[in-house]
Amino acid sequence: MQEAEKGFKPMYEMLAGIEAALQKGGSDIFVKINGAIRTITAALLVIGALSIATAIVLGWRIAHSIVRPVHGVSDFAERMAAGDLSQAPLVAEGKDELAHMTLVLDRMQKSLVQVISQVRESADSIKTASSEVASGNHDLSARTEQTASSLQETASSMEQMSGAIKQSADSARMATQLASEAERSAQQGGAVVGQVVNTMAEINHASRKISDIIGVIDGIAFQTNILALNAAVEAARAGEQGRGFAVVASEVRSLAGRSAEAAKEIKELINNSVSKVEHGSTLVGQAGSTMEEIVSNVVKVREIIGEMSVAASEQADGVAQINTAIANLDQMTQQNAALVEQGAAAASSMSEQATQLAEVVSTFKLEHGNRGNTLQLQ
Incomplete structure (x- = not known):
């Protein structure tokens, strides 16, 4: 340490x-x-x-x-x-x-x-314009009153027209109903004519069949007559033994002749009937075509009357709207007349204010x- x-x-x-x-x-x-x-x-x-x-x-x-x-x-x-x-x-x-x-x-x-x-110039212009506006408003007020009177007369005329149009619309609706009924009747007539045409065609067809049958009968009578003639010849050859057979053959030949004559008459009657039936069929066919045209025309008439009814209803609605518009226009015209009077008063007041404004602006020294x-x- x-x-x-x-x-x-x-x-x-x-x-x-x-x-x-x-x-x-x-x-x-x-x-x-x-x-x-x-x-x-x-x-x-x-x-x-x-x-x-x-x-x-x-x-x-x-x-x-x-x-x-x-x-x-x-x-x-x-x-x-x-x-x-x-x-x-x-x-x-x-x-x-x-x-x-x-x-x-x-x-x-x-x-x-x-x-x-600019204010001075505008004040002078406003004063002049307001005076002109006041004068124009007085004239406009008079014309507005005349317009209101004319509108009232127009409204009265439109009411009368509205009544006439409503009556026309009612008549058109009735005509539409009648046309519909006529259309149904014409269609039924057309159906009946069609049935007649079919029946005449069937009669014509049956007559032709009968004519054919008569032709067959006429042929049979002709052949029977020939057979009877042959039988008479054979009976003559037989002498006394064939005399009875000759009498029978003569009767058969006479019957065949009458049958031929009857068949000929029936054929003529049938041919005459067929001719008349054909003529009747032609007439009935023409009647059917005419009924179809009638039905078509009735349909067109019904459609036209229906359109007229719709148009009349629309016209009635339009006239009602026009009446309402004229009433509103009359009311607006009266209001406009009141506004015109207010405008005239406002123009007079504006002229006075423009004069006061010019006096106020004149206090300014500009030179x-x-x-x-x-x-x-x-």
Whole structure:
């Protein structure tokens, strides 16, 4: 332990020497710093005094250069506020706020001159126009009353027309019903004619079959006659033994002749009937075509009458709407007449107000003088 203390002793001595040296050097530095502070303080006092003096001089000069133009601008603004717009334009030198304000005041005066001039002209125009409007409103009021009277007469006529159109619509509906009934009757007649045509065709067909059967009978009678003739010849050859057979053959031949004659007459009757049936079929066919045309025409008539009924109903609705519109128009016309009278009163009032406005605007003086205001900003 003692050896360690001996080893650190030189170091302790060296640190003690360093500490003593620092204490001695710090005292000298502190003295020098205090001297420097006193010197700087004295210099600052001198500089502050010079700055204050300079600021006072500059402030006086700046105030002098600002107050004079400000007084000029203030006087210009006061006269303009009093209604004198005839001042010569301000002339400002410089580019600061005061110069800008001067330019703004000059532009304001020019704008006010234009506005007041326009107001004077407008007041005169309004006065003239309001007088004309008042006169026109009186004429319009008279014409509106005449229009209202005409509308009332028109409304009365439209009511009468509405009644006539309703009656026409009712008649058209009845005609539509009758046409529908006629159409059904015509269709039934057409069906009956069709049945007749079919029946005539069947009769014609049956007659032709009968004619064919008669032809067969006629052929049989012809062949029977030939056979009877042959039998008579054979009976003549037989002599007395064939006499009875000859009588029978003669009767058969006579019967065949009568059958042929009857068949011929029946055939003629059948042919005549067939001819008449064909003619009747032709007539019935024409009647069927005519009934079809009648049905088609009745359908067209019903459609036309239906359209007429619809049109009459629409006309009735339209006339009702027109009556309502005319009533509304009459009411609006009466209201317009009242508004026209109010407009005439308003026009008279406007004319009086325009006169008062012209008197108020006449207090402004607009002509420029010959003097000039110059604001020199330095």
